[in-house]
Amino acid sequence: MPVDPMLQGLVAGFAVEAQEVVQKVTMDLLELEREGLETDALTKLYVRLGRHLHTLKGSAASLGMQDLSDIAHKLEDALAPLKSNPQKMPRPVVDVLLHGLDLFLLRAQAHADGRGDALPDPAAALAQLVADAPPPEEAAAMGASGVAAVSAPVAAPAPEPVSVPDAMPESSDAGWRVSAWQVTALMREVERLREVRLRVEERGRELERAAQLLAKQGLLAETAEARTALSGTARSLRTDGEETSDIVDALEEGLKAITTRPVRTILDPLQRMVRDLSRQLGKEARLSVVGAEVSLDRRLLEKLQGALVHLLRNAVDHGLELPADRERAGKHHEGALTLRVEQQGNLLYLEASDDGAGIDVETVRRLAEQRGVVTAEETARFNENQLRDLIFRPGFSTRTDVTDTSGRGVGLDAVRASVEGLQGRIEVASTPGQGTRFMLTLPTDLGSSPVLVVRVLEQLVGLPMLAVEATQLARAESLRLGKRRAHLEYQGQLVSVVDLGARLGLRALAPPAEGQPLLIVQSGGKRVALVVDAVVGDRDLVIRPLPSEVRDVPAWQGAATLSRGELLLICRPDWLVTETVQVQVTAQRRALVVDDSLTARALHRAMLEAGGFTVHLAASGARALDRLATDTYDVVICDLDMEEMDGIQLIAKLRERPETASLPVILVSAHDSSVARERGLRAGADGYLSKRECAAGRLLAEVLDVMSRRGSRA
Amino acid sequence: MKVTPRTLEESQEAEARELLERRAARLREQGESAVEEAVHWIAEFPLGEERYALSLESLRAALPLKMVSAVPLSAPHVVGVLRFQGQVLAALSLASLLGGHGWRQDPAVLLVVDRGDGELCALDCEAIPRPTTLPVSAVEAARVRAEGAVMEVFTQDRQLIHLIDLKRLFSATRGAGARHAR
Numbered sequence: 001m002p003v004d005p006m007l008q009g010l011v012a013g014f015a016v017e018a019q020e021v022v023q024k025v026t027m028d029l030l031e032l033e034r035e036g037l038e039t040d041a042l043t044k045l046y047v048r049l050g051r052h053l054h055t056l057k058g059s060a061a062s063l064g065m066q067d068l069s070d071i072a073h074k075l076e077d078a079l080a081p082l083k084s085n086p087q088k089m090p091r092p093v094v095d096v097l098l099h100g101l102d103l104f105l106l107r108a109q110a111h112a113d114g115r116g117d118a119l120p121d122p123a124a125a126l127a128q129l130v131a132d133a134p135p136p137e138e139a140a141a142m143g144a145s146g147v148a149a150v151s152a153p154v155a156a157p158a159p160e161p162v163s164v165p166d167a168m169p170e171s172s173d174a175g176w177r178v179s180a181w182q183v184t185a186l187m188r189e190v191e192r193l194r195e196v197r198l199r200v201e202e203r204g205r206e207l208e209r210a211a212q213l214l215a216k217q218g219l220l221a222e223t224a225e226a227r228t229a230l231s232g233t234a235r236s237l238r239t240d241g242e243e244t245s246d247i248v249d250a251l252e253e254g255l256k257a258i259t260t261r262p263v264r265t266i267l268d269p270l271q272r273m274v275r276d277l278s279r280q281l282g283k284e285a286r287l288s289v290v291g292a293e294v295s296l297d298r299r300l301l302e303k304l305q306g307a308l309v310h311l312l313r314n315a316v317d318h319g320l321e322l323p324a325d326r327e328r329a330g331k332h333h334e335g336a337l338t339l340r341v342e343q344q345g346n347l348l349y350l351e352a353s354d355d356g357a358g359i360d361v362e363t364v365r366r367l368a369e370q371r372g373v374v375t376a377e378e379t380a381r382f383n384e385n386q387l388r389d390l391i392f393r394p395g396f397s398t399r400t401d402v403t404d405t406s407g408r409g410v411g412l413d414a415v416r417a418s419v420e421g422l423q424g425r426i427e428v429a430s431t432p433g434q435g436t437r438f439m440l441t442l443p444t445d446l447g448s449s450p451v452l453v454v455r456v457l458e459q460l461v462g463l464p465m466l467a468v469e470a471t472q473l474a475r476a477e478s479l480r481l482g483k484r485r486a487h488l489e490y491q492g493q494l495v496s497v498v499d500l501g502a503r504l505g506l507r508a509l510a511p512p513a514e515g516q517p518l519l520i521v522q523s524g525g526k527r528v529a530l531v532v533d534a535v536v537g538d539r540d541l542v543i544r545p546l547p548s549e550v551r552d553v554p555a556w557q558g559a560a561t562l563s564r565g566e567l568l569l570i571c572r573p574d575w576l577v578t579e580t581v582q583v584q585v586t587a588q589r590r591a592l593v594v595d596d597s598l599t600a601r602a603l604h605r606a607m608l609e610a611g612g613f614t615v616h617l618a619a620s621g622a623r624a625l626d627r628l629a630t631d632t633y634d635v636v637i638c639d640l641d642m643e644e645m646d647g648i649q650l651i652a653k654l655r656e657r658p659e660t661a662s663l664p665v666i667l668v669s670a671h672d673s674s675v676a677r678e679r680g681l682r683a684g685a686d687g688y689l690s691k692r693e694c695a696a697g698r699l700l701a702e703v704l705d706v707m708s709r710r711g712s713r714a
Numbered sequence: 715m716k717v718t719p720r721t722l723e724e725s726q727e728a729e730a731r732e733l734l735e736r737r738a739a740r741l742r743e744q745g746e747s748a749v750e751e752a753v754h755w756i757a758e759f760p761l762g763e764e765r766y767a768l769s770l771e772s773l774r775a776a777l778p779l780k781m782v783s784a785v786p787l788s789a790p791h792v793v794g795v796l797r798f799q800g801q802v803l804a805a806l807s808l809a810s811l812l813g814g815h816g817w818r819q820d821p822a823v824l825l826v827v828d829r830g831d832g833e834l835c836a837l838d839c840e841a842i843p844r845p846t847t848l849p850v851s852a853v854e855a856a857r858v859r860a861e862g863a864v865m866e867v868f869t870q871d872r873q874l875i876h877l878i879d880l881k882r883l884f885s886a887t888r889g890a891g892a893r894h895a896r
Contacts, residue, residue, distance in 0.1 A: 188800055459786065504786035548833060549804035550788045550795065559783070559795055559802050567783040567795050567802060597820035598782055599793050599807055599838045606790030606810045617784075670819050691818050695762035695809075 014063055015112035022101050023268045025052045029097055030275055032089040042086035050083055065111055067122040068104055074126055075100045183259055187445045190251045191542055195561055200241040202563040207234035252446050263341050264292035266305050277316045284323050284334040285316050291341030297444055307415045311352040311438050319356030319436050345449020346542055353437040359430040361387045368396055388428055392416045423545035443545045453536040456501040458619055460568055467573035469520040474512035486511045488529040499531040508631040523573035543570050588614045594624040595639040604637055611700040621645030628660055635703055640669035648683040655684050664710045666702055752850040757843035766876045775826040776842050798826055808837040830881025
């Protein structure tokens with residue numbers, strides 16, 4: 001039915017408005033389907049529903065779209081018998097109304113696109129709608145009994161989630177049209193400004209240190225003027241830093257308002273999808289959302305929508321049991337799906353969980369083998385988590401038949417790919433009989449996170465401040481030292497002590513020394529007392545995702561830029577509180593690599609680890625001595641040319657100490673002359689390798705040779 | 715009649731035009747005298763005792779090796795992470811990736827390269843690479859022969875260059891990225 005060309009310009013606006021109204025009607029229908037609503041609430045819902053349908057009918061008619069007006073009229077007819085006696089809406093009626101709304105929207109969009117002429121005659125669709133609807137008296141009776149007395153029609157296939165248009169079409173006076181890259185560029189500038197603020201803070205601290213140094217010189221009178229000037233500048237700098245901070249916050253708020261929209265805007269189609277799918281599968285499900293008010297980048301939301309649809313469909317299809325089975329298992333007949341959204345700084349945490357049957361790891365293993373996703377030899381080596389992660393592999397499906405919903409082996413691998421495409425990560429946790437949780441962590445462009453910076457040996461590490469409950473110093477009276485691990489008495493409980501250095505593989509495990517800083521770190525209801533060497537301070541930092549080469553290292557959440565431009569790795573609190581598998585370290589040989597070149601350390605480590613060594617690293621002679629004072633090693637590989645203390649000096653120090661006097665030491669140098677070699681061996685080195693010889697693959701052989709010679713001499 | 719330039723700008727402009735004309739003439743002469751062979755531009759550098767190279771088009775930048783933060787528990791070939799143009803990149807040990815054992819000198823340079831999948835990473839290197847060319851025919855022949863990520867290409871003066879195919883190199887190392895916590 002063609003629309004008057006004069007009115008065509010208004011039809012697009014009507015389509016947008018109709019989408020919004022239909023979404024409201026959909027939510028009201030889903031609400032009316034629920035049990036246990038008070039009569040007052042029911043009455044209000046029915047009144048609102050009637051009003052919305054009437055609006056749709058009137059607006060369509062006023063624009064000459066008689067087909068749409070007729071559909072809305074039929075929907076009003078279906079509603080009428082229930083309105084007079086408000087009660088829970090029977091499912092067949094809800095189905096008919098939802099089906100009718102889908103029809104309404106499809107035709108409205110076609111009119112808006114100028115395809116109204118090509119639409120089929122609505123008579124057939126209307127006749128079907130009427131045929132599907134229970135007779136008025138039956139509908140009222142069904143509502144009164146609260147039971148679906150007639151066989152429910154098969155729900156219409158759920159339409160693709162309807163996206164809400166961002167706004168009304170722009171007019172010249174409505175604002176500016178900006179492209180995504182322009183906004184992204186602004187975000188980058190805000191991030192740079194945040195880094196400038198960090199540098200300003202650092203400069204302020206440097207000025208204060210300079211003033212203190214002057215005071216320490218003792219010439220108080222002579223330096224008074226300079227100190228006053230420095231202190232004044234430091235104060236001004238602090239004020240400037242605070243103002244910059246305010247500007248950064250204001251800019252971020254402004255950008256957020258432009259670029260984000262609340263999560264709830266993508267939830268309505270999800271609610272509808274869950275409802276339709278559970279109907280189709282004979283299940284009952286209810287989706288609850290926590291954090292619907294969180295505002296997220298529009299582009300991120302659009303990309304996430306597909307992943308969420310997959311996860312929720314998966315939860316209804318594979319997770320939730322049939323109502324009768326649930327009741328037999330002592331659960332409520334209606335399955336609970338929960339979507340939890342939380343943003344901490346510039347990290348987004350999204351959790352989709354169900355209270356269904358959970359993942360049967362044994363079934364996953366069997367099916368993965370059957371489908372050729374992995375071999376039996378591989379699965380024999382897998383632990384439970386690795387087996388569970390097989391569900392993310394391409395080609396995996398637990399369905400033995402292909403249905404409309406699943407069974408094609410395309411699903412969770414696509415979800416993982418889309419999350420990883422957003423530089424995020426996805427994990428799954430499941431308890432048999434209790435349900436499954438999918439946890440997504442994603443970076444967002446805006447926002448910063450408070451981070452506590454700590455030091456372990458030479459390594460700076462960031463801890464999300466939200467995970468740090470308290471800090472204290474280690475005291476012998478509050479520590480309980482066992483053979484394999486230590487505990488801290490904290491608030492009447494014994495908390496495991498975790499040495500961050502040992503956990504990161506930087507040093508051997510040792511109980512905390514008296515006065516060493518301990519951080520009480522909590523995550524997911526678990527707590528540990530984390531031993532660090534120093535607490536550097538707290539910073540407000542933008543956490544960026546790690547590159548793909550290190551993204552899978554479970555210890556790290558991301559990296560943030562510090563004031564001098566260097567990166568700080570941010571540790572994942574949930575990794576810190578997770579129990580580690582006790583590794584047999586007694587049989588492994590231990591090597592200490594001392595080199596001021598980061599790449600040389602990395603390369604020597606790689607070669608020695610390949611040879612079965614546990615390798616620790618030191619960037620200077622002084623650090624190596626510190627390490628040797630607390631740890632024991634089978635061999636030291638040391639660079640000859642280092643600043644401050646070279647390899648010869650380090651050997652001299654080692655030979656002075658009884659406990660390291662006979663420790664095998666191999667010197668490595670870029671000098672390949674016999675003079676340099678003789679000098680090194682004369683100084684007490686057990687072996688000497690030029691870098692050229694290392695490049696030729698001699699390192700491991702030399703290490704084993706030196707150790708064997710030392711051993712036979714001993 | 716010789717026209718004397720009136721201003722400094724005009725004088726400079728005239729000089730620049732002359733220079734460009736001379737260059738154009740030189741190039742025209744080359745085109746007439748030499749039969750040019752299609753060439754593949756590479757960035758060549760020493761690795762241990764051998765000469766290695768990567769395609770120049772994959773090279774994005776050469777940076778001094780500093781400001782790299784080590785990543786404990788990462789794979790052995792990961793030197794650390796660094797910031798490059800607002801992105802966090804991984805710095806990787808090229809010697810380790812290629813199964814080599816070391817350098818003659820400690821690497822002082824990081825080469826920022828496109829891995830072949832659109833993502834960037836940095837590779838350590840002893841020195842800033844030298845741009846040079848290889849005949850395309852030799853590169854194609856070596857590509858057919860090569861099974862791994864390194865192609866052995868002989869230059870016209872019979873020098874052996876190991877040309878690294880970054881796409882193959884990174885697809886081979888993918889999946890072996892993480893070393894789990896001890």
